[in-house]
Amino acid sequence: MTAVFIGSEAVSSRKVTRHELQRWYRPVYPGVYAPRRHNLSLRDRTIGAWLWSGRRAVISGIAASALHGAQWIDDDVAIELAWSNTRPPRGLVVRDEVLADDEVTRVVGLPVTTLARTAYDLGRHLPRGQAVARLDALMRATPFSTEDVFLLAKRYAGARGVRRLRAVLPLIDAGAASPKETWLRLLLIDAGFPLPSTQIPVQRDWRLIAMLDMGWEKYQVAAEYDGDQHRTDRRRYAHDQRRLRTLAQLGWLIIRVIAEDRSDEVIARVRNALLARGWRP
Known part of the structure; x- marks a missing residue:
């Protein structure tokens, strides 16, 4: 039996008895069950949400993006569905929205909004x-x-949120290697700095030395977001220190940003670095 299933179907097909269903399984959504000791993944919950709809809904939003391969999505994120039932159980968001035939595809056997519709x-x-x-x-x-x-x-054209969509589409950058890098890039853009490039390769003697998160090659200034792994992983820390020394020798100014930094402090540090390298607002 699969990790999530419709309880009534399992009982009618004699895969489990009603007693076994109540004792060894737990409800995920109304009528949908999973083994009590099974840790539900995002995909499990997504399949469960689709089963709850009677296999009629289309998976959309963040859950759809996960099925298309997007990362950095927690297992407990709300599952979004396009369907007519707008009174879903907890953990689901259902929107009764129009979907044309060319806006639906199938991923791992599930009906999912296409890449364009998901975006x-x-x-x-x-x-x-x-x-x-x-x-x-x-x-x-x-x-x-x-x-x-x-x-x-x-x-x-008259749909809710279209104006917001038009504003964010030009800001998309596949070079962001984490949501925090996206946050940092937007912070720099909103501060009025030139549009930063992402994933900047730095070479020495035809050998790749570093791939910088974002920055401005013209001024040899870069900004990088340091997650916890940079602090807790000693080998990573040592590698980073050697990498920074090499970049400094090549003339790069690296602004390293951590979670505890205030936005205004980050902006000031980047501004001072760019001004020192000849940038003029």
């Missing part, structure tokens, strides 16, 4: 920063055409 929904329904981070992750995993998304915005 269209993410850009409309999420706040700006979250939307760009989710769209960056989707573009990094499975590149899609923003022109196709703009066409959907034109198709549904």
Whole structure:
């Protein structure tokens, strides 16, 4: 039996008895069960949500982006469905929205919004920063055409959130290797700095020395977000220190950003570095 299943179907097919269903399994959504000791993954919950709909809904939003390969999505994120039942149980978000035939595909046997429609929904329904981070992750995993998304915005010109979508689409960058990198890039853009490039290769003697998160090659200034792994992994820390020394020898100024840094402090450090290298606002 699969990890999640419709209880009544399992009983009628005699895969479990009603007693076994109550004793060894737990409800995930109304009528949908999983083994009590099974840790539900995002995919398990997504399949369960689809089963709850009677196999009629289309998976959309963040859950759809995960099925398309996007990373940095927690297992407990709300599962979004396109369906007519707008009174879902806890953990599900259901939207009764129009879906054309060319906006639905199948991934691992499940009906899912296409890449373009998934991006269209993410850009409309999420706040700006979250939307760009989710769209960056989707573009990094499975590149899609923003022109196709703009066409959907034109198709549904009066839909809620289309103006927000049009604003975030030009900000998508597949070079973001984490949501925090997206946050940092947006911080720099909003501060009025030149548009930073992402994943900048730095070479010495034809050998790749580093791939910088983001920055400005013209001024040899880069900004990088350091996650916890840079602090807790001693081998990673030693590698980073050697890498920074080499970059300094090559003339690069690296602004390292951590979670505890205040936004205004980050902006000031980047501004001072760019000004020192000849940038003029």
